[in-house]
Amino acid sequence: MILTDALVQHLLERAMVARMATVSRSGRPHVNPNYFVVDDSRLWLGTTTGTLAARNVAVNPAVQLLFEIEEDPTDSRLMRITGTAAIRTEPDLLKEYKRRDVRKYFRSLRGLLTSLRHLHRVFLTSKYLSTSDPANRHCVIEVEPIRIEILG
Amino acid sequence: MSREVTVRVPLDESMDLLQRPARACIGFTGGGAPRIEPVRLRYEDGRYLIGIESGAEAPAPSSEVVLVVDDGVLFFELRAVYLRGVARPVLSPPQEQLRWFELEPSRVSSWNYGRMRWKHDSD
Numbered sequence: 001m002i003l004t005d006a007l008v009q010h011l012l013e014r015a016m017v018a019r020m021a022t023v024s025r026s027g028r029p030h031v032n033p034n035y036f037v038v039d040d041s042r043l044w045l046g047t048t049t050g051t052l053a054a055r056n057v058a059v060n061p062a063v064q065l066l067f068e069i070e071e072d073p074t075d076s077r078l079m080r081i082t083g084t085a086a087i088r089t090e091p092d093l094l095k096e097y098k099r100r101d102v103r104k105y106f107r108s109l110r111g112l113l114t115s116l117r118h119l120h121r122v123f124l125t126s127k128y129l130s131t132s133d134p135a136n137r138h139c140v141i142e143v144e145p146i147r148i149e150i151l152g
Numbered sequence: 153m154s155r156e157v158t159v160r161v162p163l164d165e166s167m168d169l170l171q172r173p174a175r176a177c178i179g180f181t182g183g184g185a186p187r188i189e190p191v192r193l194r195y196e197d198g199r200y201l202i203g204i205e206s207g208a209e210a211p212a213p214s215s216e217v218v219l220v221v222d223d224g225v226l227f228f229e230l231r232a233v234y235l236r237g238v239a240r241p242v243l244s245p246p247q248e249q250l251r252w253f254e255l256e257p258s259r260v261s262s263w264n265y266g267r268m269r270w271k272h273d274s275d
Binding site for chain 1: 159184188189218225227230269
């Protein structure tokens with residue numbers, strides 16, 4: 001099973017959050033929910049280089065991701081992807097990730113309404129997501145799938 | 153000194169996530185690689201009981217485990233409880249077909265993007 005299979009694409013189109021497991025240099029586990037978009041045969045997860053997930057990937061590229069089909073509550077299937085990950089910081093790639101991220105999570109009626117409800121937090125959000133620290137830059141964790149399993 | 157923005161919330165504000173978990177999973181290390189498994193969570197009298205499908209890979213006894221319970225899909229809806237600790241098999245499984253472990257957390261945190269705010273000394 002590969003990322004471009006029709007079933008995998010179908011599930012990924014309806015999944016909104018990727019829970020990613022990583023392991024530190026000393027072997028300690030970590031899990032974090034992330035936004036994600038699909039880029040052909042790879043997955044892109046947005047974060048910053050200072051997060052534990054990104055720091056773990058930098059020293060150990062092995063990752064495992066779990067997806068639920070949040071956009072279809074009647075679908076109880078889960079999907080797990082085992083892969084290798086890399087930290088990408090090229091400006092063009094980050095720009096493309098951001099474009100797809102906004103399209104996926106904000107350009108829907110629900111996305112717009114949610115943002116409007118929290119309009120007073122827009123400035124806080126820009127502050128929260130800003131990364132003036134050079135050691136904590138925006139990045140994309142790019143995952144190359146090795147194995148894809150449908151669970152349940 | 154610049155002020156910080158935080159999404160951290162007290163665990164008390166996330167108790168509904170523990171009592172009625174929408175989505176829960178654990179991460180652990182197996183053979184040096186990360187493993188992630190969906191789990192059933194039962195939060196009973198302050199105890200974190202984790203049910204893993206009997207055919208699924210389980211963490212090694214007394215190994216370190218991370219449990220994440222999350223909810224929401226859009227930016228300001230996202231919230232989660234994160235626990236790190238040691239998982240020990242439970243001798244009297246409260247439910248069949250699942251293998252049960254008790255997580256003894258050494259670290260518990262919770263966050264909620266819908267509660268984003270300036271960080272105060274009390275945070």
